[in-house]
Amino acid sequence: MTEVPPSQQPFVPTGPLAAALLDGAGNVIGWSEAAESLLGHRAGDILGRPADAVLTPAGGGPPRPESGEWSGIARLRHASGHDLELGVRMCAMSDPAGRAQWLMTASAPDPGDGALRSVNRSLLDGLLSHSPIGMAVMDTSLRYVWINEALVRTSGAPDRIGRTVSAVFPAEQVAAGEAKMRRVLETGEPLIDFEYRGPILSDPTGEHMYSASFFRMEDRLGEAIGLCYLVIDVTERWKRRRRELMLSRARACGKQLDLMQTAQELSEICVPDFADLVTIDLLDSVVRGTETAACAEGALFLQHAGHKAGSGVRATALGGIGSPVVYRSSPRVARSLAAGAGILESPLDAMSSQWAQGAPGRSKLIHDHGFHSSITVPLSSGGTALGLATFMRATNGQPFSDEDLQVAEEFAFHASSALAAAHRFTQERRISLSLQRSLLPGRLGPDEAVEVAWRYFPASQEAGVGGDWVDVIPLSGARVALVVGDVVGHGVSAAAAMGRLRAAVHTLAAMDLPPDELLAHLDDFVTSLYQEQPARKDCTEGDVGLPGTIGATCLYAVYDPVARTCTIARAGHPAPVIMQPDGTTSTPDLPVSSPLGVGDTPFEAAEIPCPDGSLLAFFTDGLVDNRDQGMDEGVARLRSVLRDTDTSLEELCDAAVDALLSRPLEDDAALLLVKPTSFPSADVATWDIPDDPAAVRQARALANRQLEGWGLHELQFTTELIVSELVTNAIRYGSPPIRLRMIRHSALTCEVIDANSTSPRLRHARTTDEGGRGLFLVAQASQRWGYRYTGSGKSIWSEQDLP
Incomplete structure (x- = not known):
């Protein structure tokens, strides 16, 4: 068959129309009387056979478009063996199951007048009248001129001939379809598969979906002479698509792993296509992120997690998100949740509804909106119950069926997966936050020696924890240790590594070690941790030791409010920013050492003055070094923020965070602002004590006079005992010079300082021993006591609570 391009010979089927219906494989499944008359093939001979083999044995048959239509002049083989040059039109369409079909019409081109009456009546009455596909022909005013039996069976109104669509059906129902028809008439572009809802005569209360295709009919000059449309019932296809969607x-x-947000998103999926109201209630334990208990036939405590109501449904009676839902005597609901089986209630009674028993106001909601059926399905994953999803219908006249129950249960299966993921995240986040709270200081300050404010932001927002930390640790002599550290990595593993380092720093700080010595011991601790880790091949799944300890950085500073100095040592950590009382800022030149566990560079400390009115800012690199700024630029911006001396430390912290941090965070970030204060000279007393046993009496007298001046008469007896024993030990076992110092702050501190570095040892003397009870008596009379090494010897101290 040789095809003549349509552009050369336009085809307008104004002669007798031969019609054939082809299936998706190209086989002839419909053959009109006009086709038999035109091409000579009887229906019995050609039905079921490939159209190409019979009509175009030489090949090159008319194309079958995937959508729309094709028309042109083509040669088709007559039954007698000769070829006919005919005008052919191929229109793509679908059967009720959605399978592809084509309607092929052929006619000898003739110069007819192109009127609608030239449509071959044998085509309409012979082939199409008994077609299972609803068909109609309309004039240019959209008045019906012909309909087949299938269209009448589908939508009724057999007396529509001569009437418009809007005159046959309610205008609001057909307005969209009528507008589509007029556009096809105006543009000539076919419209394929326009879907709309409507009833069917055999099921007037049911819900059916139809697919309509519109084609403009033209004369040989291309002028519109009418419209042909085809209608098929695609309800099953629509239900499958609705279910898949x-x-x-x-x-x-x-995706956000937020439990309540996920529940709300799920409730919005099914309205209005599947239900008029959807509610999701989750077990109270699931919302809290705790372990869920096995369901029993007792009271069930849930929380309302989300709902979606269709138009016209007022769901205010459901309460807000988080409102309680309690099933106290609903064994059917408990069994459903335990067994994973849904509950279909149709017809639905407002008083006996299982769903209505969960919260007040639900029965009234059912009654007021005329809900006639409901489905309640359990939400569970891996044998763990999560909650309930309920679907209600009111405006849709068709009640829920067993098929709908299956759809709801399948929906619940996939919804449960999303809720289970959010629940696991809630659990893990709760554990992570508990871990973080146990590792980070719960409260820093207030302290007499310093005023502090701090902020901490983990990079892993999902886990909520990280490896940075800050700390303020009270020391002897009214001093305070300031700590800031940064563990390599993020998340729970980094937080665990940080916890071990923080505990180690607290232990070493209790020994009153100088900052450089403390970091040296901490470095040894990190090295030993690394050596104790199992080889990677010996690790179980999820067990990778604490790699974040190697390469961790730490800064340890000790502020002395009496000397008004801060002694700082650091292990690979950024130096702090210091603001002087006059508002100038600087970064002190501190000795640089390697991060913990990395090298053998000795740690060194530096002492800097801290006059009243100064401010120290300790931080981790995540605060000042990110994608928006380098380290130097970040430190410069922090120095600029600190110059605002008219704000409180808390406000200054917030201002620094706003100026320096950008979201999402690339690294954990921590900031510790410290405003040191000195003690008034009236609260500190220091005396030089002669290296003579007789000086012990003088020391007691000096201490007594000082206590009288401070009004601490209640502590005179115990203080005399403490001073007497400490001075006696210094004279007997220490070396001059010997000094006695008393400090009144949150406690009363007594210190005896000598030049001997021998550490004291608490002994438990026997009853026959004449001595050895001095430090034991000191320990009994004090709240705390201890010793520390100084640059020239040692200091033994004791603290008593103030009355």
């Missing part, structure tokens, strides 16, 4: 949207929910 529901399930795919359910699978896509929960």
Whole structure:
């Protein structure tokens, strides 16, 4: 068959129309009387055979478009063996199951007048009248001129001939379709697969979906002479598509891993296509992120997690998100949740509804809106119950069926996966936050020696924990240790490594070690941790030791409010920013040492003055070094923020965070602002004590006079005992010079300082021993006591609570 391009010979089927219906494989499944008359093939001879083999044995048959239509001049083989040059039109369409079909019409081109009456009546009455596909022909005013039996069976109104669509059906129902028809008439572009809802005569209360295709009919000059449309019932296809869409949207929910947000997203999927109201209630334990208990036939405590109501449904009676839902005597609901089986209630009674028993106001909601059926399905994953999803219908006249129950249960399966992921995240986050709270200081300050404010931001927002930390540790002599550290990595593993380092720093700080010595011991601790870790091949799944300890950085500073100095040592950590009382800022030149566990560079300390009115800012690199700024630029911006001396430390912290941090964070960030204060000279007393046993009496007298001046008469007896024993030990076992110092702050501190570095040892003397009870008596009379090494010897100190 040789095809003549349509552009050369336009085809307008104004002669007798031969019509054939082809299936998706190209086989002839419909053959009109006009086709038999035109081409000579009887229906019995050609039905079921490939059209190409019979009509175009030489090949090159008319194309079968995937959508729309094709028309042109083509040669078709007559039954007698000769070829006919005919005008052919191929129109793509679908059967009720959605399978592809083509309507092929052929006619000898003739110069007819192109009127609608030239449509071959044998085509309409012979082939199409008994077609299972609803068909109609309309004039240019959209008045019906012909309909087949299938269209009448589908939508009724057999007396529509001569009437318009809007005159046959309610205008609001057909307005969209009528507008589509007029556009096809105006443009000539076919419209394929326009879907709309409507009833069917055999099921007037049911819900059916139809697919309509519109084609403009033209004369040989291309002028519109009418419209042909085909209608098929695609309800099953629509239900499958609705189900697949529901399930795919359910699978896509929960990306944010927020439990309540996921529940709300899931409730919005099914309205209005599947239900008029959807509610999701989650077990109270699931919302809290705790372990869920096995379901029993007792009271069930849930929380309302989300709902979606269709138009006209007022769901205010459901309460807000988080409102309680309690099933106290609903064994059917408990069994459903335990067994994983849904509950279908149709017809629905407002008083006996299982769903209505969960919260006040639900029965009234059912009654007021005329809900006639409901489905309640359990939400569970891996044998763990999560909650309940309930679907209600009111405006849709068709009640829920067993098929709908299956769809709801399948939806619940996929919804449960999203909720289970959010629940696991809630659990893990709760554990992580508990871990972080146990590792980070719960409260820093207030302290007499310093005023502090701090902020901490983990990079892993999902885990909520990280490896940076800050600390303020009270020391002897009214001094305070200031700590800031940064563990390599993020998340729970970094937080665990940080916890071990923080505990080690607290232990070493209790020994009153100088900052450089403390970091040296901490470096040894990190090295030993690394050596104790199992080889990677010996690790079980998820067990990778604490790699974040190697390469961790730490800064340890000791502020002395009496000397008004701060002694700082650091292990690979950024130096602090210091603001002087006059508002100038600087970064002190501190000795640089390697991070913990990395090298053998000795740690060195530096002492800097801290006059009243100064401010120290300790931080981790995540605060000042990120994608928006380098380290130097970040430190410069922090120095600029600190110059605002008219704000409180808390406000200054917030201002620094706003100026320096950008979201999302690339690294954990921590900031510790410290405003040191000195003690008034009236609260500190220091005396030089002669290296003579007789000086012990003088020391007691000096201490007594000082206590009288401070009004601490209640502590005179115990203080005399403490001073007497400490001075006696210094004279007997120490070396001059010997000094006695008393400090009144949150406690009363007594210190005896000598030049001997021998550490004291608490002994438990026997009853026959004449001595050895001095430090034992000091320990009994004090709240705390201890010793520390100084640059020239040692200091033994004791603290008593103030009355």
